[in-house]
Amino acid sequence: MKTAKPVADILAACLVLTAIGWAMSFQRRLGLDLYPQQFFAAVLFFTLPIAYLTMPARRGTERQAVPLHDVALAAVSMLAVGYVAIAYPTLVLQIFTRPPELWITGLIIILLTLEALRRSTGWALVLIIAAFILYALIGDMIPGRLQGRPQNWQLLAGYIAVDSNGILGLPMSVASTVVIAFILFGVLLGITGGSQFFTDAAMILMGRFRGGSMKIAVLASGLFGSISGSAVANVVGTGVVTIPMIKKDGYPAHKAGAIEAVASTGGQLMPPVMGAAAFLMAEFLAVPYSEIVMAALLPAILYYVALFIQADLEAAKLGIRRIPASQIPRGQMVAVGLHFVLAFAVLIYLLFWQRYQPERAALWSALALCATALVFGYGGIRPGVRALLGSIARTGYSVVEILLISAASGIVIAVLNITGLSFNLTYALVQIGGGSAILLLLLSAIVCIILGMGLPTLGVYVLLAALVAPALIEVGIEPIAAHLYVLYFGMMSMITPPIALAAFAAAAIAKAPAMATGWAAMRFGWAAYVIPVLFAFSPTLILIGDPGAVLFAALTAALGVWLISASLAGFFRGRLSRFKRTLFGVAGLMALVPEGAFEGALLTDVIGIVMGMLLIVSELLRRNPDPMTEASQ
Structure with missing residues (x-):
C-alpha cells in the first residue's frame, strides 16, 4: 500500500x-x-x-x-x-x-x-x-x-x-494531555523561528564559554521544574528548546536528552517552590513549609552543582570549542525576537497565577506564539497559516513514541496493583531492614524506585511517606531527613530505567535511544543517589546542627561533588587515566561524607580533602593537557 x-x-x-x-x-x-x-x-x-x-x-x-x-x-x-x-x-x-x-x-x-x-x-x-x-x-x-x-x-x-x-x-493521562500540548508548543517554536531565537540568545549569554548550551539547559530546566511539579511536563516544556540547542552544540543525542531529563527532574527538589510533594511533606510532619525549604536547599544546590560541573567537563572532554566571536549574533538582531518571550510569559502567568492546568496553559501560550509570529516573525521567518496548521500533524508524529511508552508503563502499574507486588515489596522492606538503618535505607531506595516507575512523584511520596518513612524514623533518622529521602528516590524513578518517563520523554525529543538516554541520565544524576544516604546519617547536610558543622559539611560536600563529577566524566584539565579516575572518585566520596555520619567520619573528611587537593594540584601542573581542551577554554 x-x-x-x-x-x-x-x-x-x-x-x-x-x-x-x-x-x-x-x-x-x-x-x-x-x-x-x-x-x-x-x-x-x-x-x-x-x-x-x-x-x-x-x-x-x-x-x-x-x-x-x-x-x-x-x-x-x-x-x-x-x-x-x-x-x-x-x-x-x-x-x-x-x-x-x-x-x-x-x-x-x-x-x-x-x-x-x-x-x-x-x-x-x-x-x-x-x-x-x-x-x-x-x-x-x-x-x-x-x-x-x-x-x-x-x-x-x-x-x-x-x-x-x-x-x-x-502515564497515559500525562502523555495524552500535558505532553501533547507542550510538544505542539515546541513544534510551533521551530516553525516560527522561536527555536532559532533562543539558540541565538543562548549564544550571546553563554557562547563564549564551553558547554554553554548544556549550562543554559541546567539553569532553565531547574528554574522551571521548581514550579512545574512534573518532571515529564518540564522535559517537554523546556526540552523542546534546550535539547535541539545542545545537539547543535555537538553533544551526542542521548546525552542531550539525559542532561535535560536530570535538570528537569531535579526541579522538584529546588527551593523556594519545589514540587507539590514538598507542601504535602509539611503537612505530614506538621512543620512550617519554610523548614522544608531550608532542609532541601543544600542537597538541591549540590545536585545542580554536580550537573553543572559535568556539563562543563563533558564539553571539555568532547573538545567542544567556544563559539568564535564572529558567529555570535549581534544583540540588536536578536532583540527583534523578544516577542517570543511573551508566549512564555503567558505560560507562566496562566500556570502560576491563574492556576490553569498545564495543557490548557500550553495551548493558550501556543496561540499567543502564533499571533506574534504572524505579525513580527524572526530572522526572515514569518510562517503562513498553512504552515501553522501543518504543525498539528507534525506534533502527532512526534508524540507517538511517548504515547506508546506511556501505555506500556500502564501495564507495569497494573501488574504492581493487581498482584499486590507493590505492597509486598514495602512490607518486606520494613520486615527485613527494620533493625538496620543501612539495610533499610538501601532497600527503601530500591522500593522507592520500583514503585515510582511510571507514577507521579507525588503519588510515590504519599505511599512511601506512610509505609517506609516511619520505619526510617524508628531506627533513629531525623523525621525530615526520612521524608526527604523517600522523596528523592521516588523522584529518581523518573530517570532510572527500566521505566524512566522523564528520560524517555527527553529521548523522544532528542531522537535518541530510550535506554541509552536513561543510563546516561543516571550518570548525570548520580548525586541524587548518594546525597540522600548521607543526610540520612548526618542532618548537617539538611542544615540541622551547629552552624560551624553545617558550613564545614557544605564545603567538603562541594569538594566531593567536584571530584566525583571529574571521576565520572574521566576528565579534569585533561583526560584522566583509569587509575586517576579511581583516585578522584575515592577522594570525592571521602570528602563528601559529612562529619557526623559515623564515628571517625572527620578523619575520612580530612583524608579526602588532602587527597583531593593533591590530585587537583597535580592536574593543574600538567604540562600537556589535551590541545582541544585548551582551545575550548
Missing part, C-alpha cells in the same frame, strides 16, 4: 486535535459526559495505527510501501481500541466477570501495544514488561514475601486494557 502517508497524516492531526479538544473541555460544551479513560482510549485509537503505518517491522530499515499485514494490524488496533472507547462504561464494570468480548479485546490491545513499542524503541522495554506480565501469571509460585496473588489470564488481560490503573492510567 503506497497511499498510507496521507492516511497517517490525517490520523496524526486527529490525535492532536482530540487532545486539544479535551484540554479545552469541548466535550462538555457539546454535552458529552465522558470518562477520562474514554479520551485516553481515543488517543490510543489514533496512536497505534500511526505506528503500524509508519514504522517498519524491522527497525532501522527504510519503508518504501506499507505491507498489507501492517495495514491489517492498524485496522485491528483501531477496531479493538475503538470498541473500548465506546463501550468503556459497560466494560469497566465487567472486568472481574471476564466476558469474552473484554478479555479478547484486552489481549489484542496488549499484544499490539507491545509490538508497536518494539518497533519504536526496540526489545529491551518489551522484554521487561513481558517479565512483569509473567510474574502476574505465576507470582503465586514464587516463594517468600514476594509471592503474588494468582491471576487468571483472562482477568489480567481485561484489567490491563480497561482499568484506570492499566494502559489507560496515569
